[in-house]
Amino acid sequence: MTTLLEITSLKTWFPTRDGIVKAVNAVDLKIEEKEKLGLIGETGSGKSILGMSIIRLFHSSAKINIEGKIVYKGKDLLRLSEEEIRKIRGKEIAMILQNPATSLNPVLKVGDQIAEAIQLHQRLAKRAASEKAVEMLEAVKIPAPDKMANKYPHEFSGGMKERAMIAMALACDPSLIIADEPTKGLDVTIKMQVVKLLREVTKQRSMLFITHDLGVAAEVCDNIAVMYAGELVEYAKTEDIFKNPLHPYTQGFLNSLPERGLKPIRGMSPSLINLPDGCRFHPRCDYATGICKTRHPEMAEIGNGHFVRCLLYDRS
Amino acid sequence: MTEIKDLNRFWNAYKESRLGLIGLAILLFFVTLAVFAPYIAPYDPHEMFKPMEHPGSDHLLGTNDIGQDILSELIYGARVSLFIAFFVSVVSGIIGTAFGLLSGYFEMFGFFLMRIVDAFLAIPRLPLIIVIAAFMRPSIWNLIFIFIILGWPITTRIIRSEVLSLRTRNYVEAARMVGAPDTYILMKHILPNVFPLLVVRLIIEASHVIIAESSLSFLGLGDPTAKSWGMILHYAFVYPTIFISDLWMWWMLPAGLCITFTILSLTFIGYALEELVNPRLRGMTRI
Amino acid sequence: MHRITKITGYVAIILVVLSFNFFLPRLMPGDPLSFLTGAPGMDMPIVLDEETRAKLLTYYGLDKPLSQQFYDYMLGILHGDLGWSIYHNAPVSDILIGALKWTLLLVGTSTALYMVLGILLGAISAWNRGGKSDVGLLVSLLSIGSFPPFFLGMLFIILFSVKLNLFPAFGAQTPFMGYSSLLEEASDILYHLFLPATTLVISHIGGVYLLMRNSMLNVIGEDYILTARAKGMAEWYIMRKHAMKNALLPITTMIALRTGFMIGGTILVETVFAYPGVGRLLFDAVTYRDYPLLQGAFLIITLVIIAANFVADMVYVQLDPRLRHD
Numbered sequence: 001m002t003t004l005l006e007i008t009s010l011k012t013w014f015p016t017r018d019g020i021v022k023a024v025n026a027v028d029l030k031i032e033e034k035e036k037l038g039l040i041g042e043t044g045s046g047k048s049i050l051g052m053s054i055i056r057l058f059h060s061s062a063k064i065n066i067e068g069k070i071v072y073k074g075k076d077l078l079r080l081s082e083e084e085i086r087k088i089r090g091k092e093i094a095m096i097l098q099n100p101a102t103s104l105n106p107v108l109k110v111g112d113q114i115a116e117a118i119q120l121h122q123r124l125a126k127r128a129a130s131e132k133a134v135e136m137l138e139a140v141k142i143p144a145p146d147k148m149a150n151k152y153p154h155e156f157s158g159g160m161k162e163r164a165m166i167a168m169a170l171a172c173d174p175s176l177i178i179a180d181e182p183t184k185g186l187d188v189t190i191k192m193q194v195v196k197l198l199r200e201v202t203k204q205r206s207m208l209f210i211t212h213d214l215g216v217a218a219e220v221c222d223n224i225a226v227m228y229a230g231e232l233v234e235y236a237k238t239e240d241i242f243k244n245p246l247h248p249y250t251q252g253f254l255n256s257l258p259e260r261g262l263k264p265i266r267g268m269s270p271s272l273i274n275l276p277d278g279c280r281f282h283p284r285c286d287y288a289t290g291i292c293k294t295r296h297p298e299m300a301e302i303g304n305g306h307f308v309r310c311l312l313y314d315r316s
Numbered sequence: 317m318t319e320i321k322d323l324n325r326f327w328n329a330y331k332e333s334r335l336g337l338i339g340l341a342i343l344l345f346f347v348t349l350a351v352f353a354p355y356i357a358p359y360d361p362h363e364m365f366k367p368m369e370h371p372g373s374d375h376l377l378g379t380n381d382i383g384q385d386i387l388s389e390l391i392y393g394a395r396v397s398l399f400i401a402f403f404v405s406v407v408s409g410i411i412g413t414a415f416g417l418l419s420g421y422f423e424m425f426g427f428f429l430m431r432i433v434d435a436f437l438a439i440p441r442l443p444l445i446i447v448i449a450a451f452m453r454p455s456i457w458n459l460i461f462i463f464i465i466l467g468w469p470i471t472t473r474i475i476r477s478e479v480l481s482l483r484t485r486n487y488v489e490a491a492r493m494v495g496a497p498d499t500y501i502l503m504k505h506i507l508p509n510v511f512p513l514l515v516v517r518l519i520i521e522a523s524h525v526i527i528a529e530s531s532l533s534f535l536g537l538g539d540p541t542a543k544s545w546g547m548i549l550h551y552a553f554v555y556p557t558i559f560i561s562d563l564w565m566w567w568m569l570p571a572g573l574c575i576t577f578t579i580l581s582l583t584f585i586g587y588a589l590e591e592l593v594n595p596r597l598r599g600m601t602r603i
Numbered sequence: 604m605h606r607i608t609k610i611t612g613y614v615a616i617i618l619v620v621l622s623f624n625f626f627l628p629r630l631m632p633g634d635p636l637s638f639l640t641g642a643p644g645m646d647m648p649i650v651l652d653e654e655t656r657a658k659l660l661t662y663y664g665l666d667k668p669l670s671q672q673f674y675d676y677m678l679g680i681l682h683g684d685l686g687w688s689i690y691h692n693a694p695v696s697d698i699l700i701g702a703l704k705w706t707l708l709l710v711g712t713s714t715a716l717y718m719v720l721g722i723l724l725g726a727i728s729a730w731n732r733g734g735k736s737d738v739g740l741l742v743s744l745l746s747i748g749s750f751p752p753f754f755l756g757m758l759f760i761i762l763f764s765v766k767l768n769l770f771p772a773f774g775a776q777t778p779f780m781g782y783s784s785l786l787e788e789a790s791d792i793l794y795h796l797f798l799p800a801t802t803l804v805i806s807h808i809g810g811v812y813l814l815m816r817n818s819m820l821n822v823i824g825e826d827y828i829l830t831a832r833a834k835g836m837a838e839w840y841i842m843r844k845h846a847m848k849n850a851l852l853p854i855t856t857m858i859a860l861r862t863g864f865m866i867g868g869t870i871l872v873e874t875v876f877a878y879p880g881v882g883r884l885l886f887d888a889v890t891y892r893d894y895p896l897l898q899g900a901f902l903i904i905t906l907v908i909i910a911a912n913f914v915a916d917m918v919y920v921q922l923d924p925r926l927r928h929d
Contacts, residue, residue, distance in 0.1 A: 057833055090835035097830055105827040107848045117834040152924040438616045440908050442867025447901045450889050527751055531871055534753050559765050572754035580749035
């Protein structure tokens with residue numbers, strides 16, 4: 001398998017009035033062709049910012065600091081000009097943003113919102129792009145797609161909005177889809193339909209699947225990376241994460257699932273402005289020892305592609 | 317103690333705005349002129365000398381058509397303009413806030429009051445002022461009365477919508493739950509929270525009053541005994557050769573600039589305050 | 604439903620203005636006629652000839668009971684009878700109709716210009732928030748907006764008419780000029796329109812600009828802007844196609860309210876440039892204490908503003924698809 005996207009020591013920081021938000025800290029991550037990679041973490045762990053950093057999805061006047069390397073098909077996305085990265089966005093790498101209720105423009109027809117990207121990247125005429133948009137709506141199984149293309153977002157149900165977001169992402173046949181919490185807020189039946197659809201439409205492409213829903217991640221992903229307080233703490237094949245979670249945070253996260261007893265992790269996730277010294281998880285960790293308060297562990301391979309960032313497994 | 321601390325914090329945040337500081341400096345300049353007019357002005361503005369004198373050592377800005385020193389008129393004019401603006405914005409602010417608090421808090425009263433406010437807001441303000449002023453004897457107090465009558469509705473509307481959103485906050489609900497009297501809740505929990513908004517409103521109202529007063533005076537509906545900047549412009553404008561001679565340079569320009577800079581200072585201050593009240597205007601990025 | 608409440612509101616406001624017009628002269632000390640002839644602050648008393656006096660008497664109908672007077676007054680309004688102008692010695696409605704076209708021309712062109720410019724500049728400013736163009740636009744528009752319209756108009760006359768001799772200082776047309784073609788007439792009218800319209804545009808652009816800038820700053824943080832960017836759309840396109848329409852929605856009614864300010868400015872600008880519109884008539888009416896004309900002009904101005912509000916409501920419904928369907 002070939003590597004499609006390789007992220008090396010990515011850092012995304014941005015200043016606010018209260019201090020610098022260190023949203024992503026020295027993250028290394030690789031996505032193979034056709035790989036579905038899950039990025040798991042609590043709200044505020046920096047996982048959405050990581051997804052947005054890949055295609056630099058920030059307003060030009062926003063004071064955002066992205067460092068490191070993001071190599072996609074041999075090009076470092078962080079070195080591209082604004083003009084060049086725009087040709088990647090939507091065409092090579094598409095992103096499904098979270099919250100379809102607010103991510104669709106309320107005053108534009110859904111069909112037009114899909115067609116505009118097609119018009120831009122595939123240089124089709126307006127009518128051809130509109131026809132393609134209807135096809136996309138059909139591909140995501142929206143009933144009466146030609147009629148629905150002429151409707152506004154407020155006339156779509158929650159599940160249909162999510163499908164429309166997926167159609168929008170697929171429109172220009174991207175190699176990589178970054179899906180940010182695509183199942184958040186949907187009820188169980190619709191959630192399973194959306195998951196099924198996502199699996200279907202990403203058969204021939206890669207996906208970075210950002211979620212805090214472990215159950216859904218298990219359905220979709222080949223590998224899973226667990227993120228905590230802006231950094232990765234564990235990386236393994238999906239079944240290894242579930243059968244043999246190594247990091248105390250991953251274990252805690254799994255134990256908080258309903259089928260494993262609904263035991264929440266004690267304490268609260270740290271603010272990305274004031275990160276704890278040493279291991280970032282130590283204030284909440286049941287296994288923490290003195291050294292965890294001062295020494296920051298590195299990501300280390302324990303065996304067979306299973307990586308963890310924890311001093312419990314540190315042999316040095 | 318907490319009030320002083322709050323004030324300090326407020327000032328520190330305000331200082332950040334360069335526009336706000338410039339505005340404050342200009343306003344202070346005019347306030348100083350107004351307060352110390354008798355000490356600063358070279359003459360009594362009503363004293364008559366030789367008419368139509370050009371600027372010279374005796375009269376820095378010359379004299380007008382009936383021989384009054386224009387510089388002294390300008391300095392005393394600051395008194396009239398600023399006094400009216402200050403008085404009207406404070407009184408209509410108090411009335412508007414009282415109505416706003418009550419109408420936001422008591423639904424029925426609010427509903428009826430808002431229909432009245434709507435009517436007031438739909439009728440063009442300056443033309444209405446002109447019509448009323450044309451029927452009334454032109455005096456400062458009549459003008460002030462008209463401005464207050466027409467000034468409170470906007471304040472009421474702004475305060476009311478703020479009260480409506482404050483009402484649903486937890487601490488207000490909690491206070492109601494434990495049976496705190498309405499007046500207590502209004503004064504203790506709601507008033508302090510609408511205060512910043514009110515200050516912005518007062519500043520903007522003051523600048524509207526200055527424009528309205530100078531416009532009325534310019535049209536000849538001002539109080540002839542209390543000469544404001546607008547009144548100076550009125551007399552200059554109706555003078556036959558104002559445009560074709562150099563008279564405008566000392567008779568018209570300084571008075572116009574005084575009005576302009578006063579409005580400018582209030583606009584800048586208002587903008588700086590609004591930035592404080594509405595942090596999103598600061599151009600912070602939401603992620 | 605929404606529309607019915609709105610229309611009821613407009614009718615109510617027109618009734619309020621009509622009653623205001625009816626009661627104001629009757630509430631003044633003495634009867635309207637003696638008030639008319641000896642108004643306070645008047646330099647010269649008006650001497651009415653017998654014919655005018657008789658016309659005014661029948662118009663006010665003072666010998667009848669108040670309710671009958673009110674009924675007659677309203678009936679007269681419905682037939683377009685706005686009373687008799689003392690100064691012009693002609694029906695108020697005739698004079699107003701002659702002046703209205705000039706005011707509509709002046710207000711119409713300047714409103715179109717200052718709204719388009721204000722909205723565009725506000726959008727650009729917000730899009731580059733914190734940048735050089737934003738700060739530059741903000742400071743310069745707040746500054747020029749601080750000039751009172753009459754002062755700005757006088758400065759323009761001195762600069763562009765007297766000193767540079769580029770544009771005429773007064774009037775709407777060159778007096779006693781026979782036009783050989785429609786084009787010649789139109790260009791003469793535009794030539795006279797330029798300075799007053801520019802004055803109005805400059806003194807009103809700041810308000811719309813600020814409203815649009817603030818509204819745009821809200822919209823920029825919305826998720827759908829991010830979606831558009833994720834599709835690879837260009838910034839300028841996103842601003843135009845995705846942000847501006849959404850930013851306009853919450854401020855259409857506020858922009859319409861500004862027509863009220865605008866009309867106030869028109870009175871002053873028409874006065875300074877001796878432009879023969881309704882505003883100038885209002886000034887004349889004030890100067891000569893021609894109360895029927897004053898009240899007629901006030902009524903017409905109010906109607907224009909209500910019409911503007913009505914248009915704004917329609918635009919709002921057109922802009923927002925969520926309202927269009929119900």
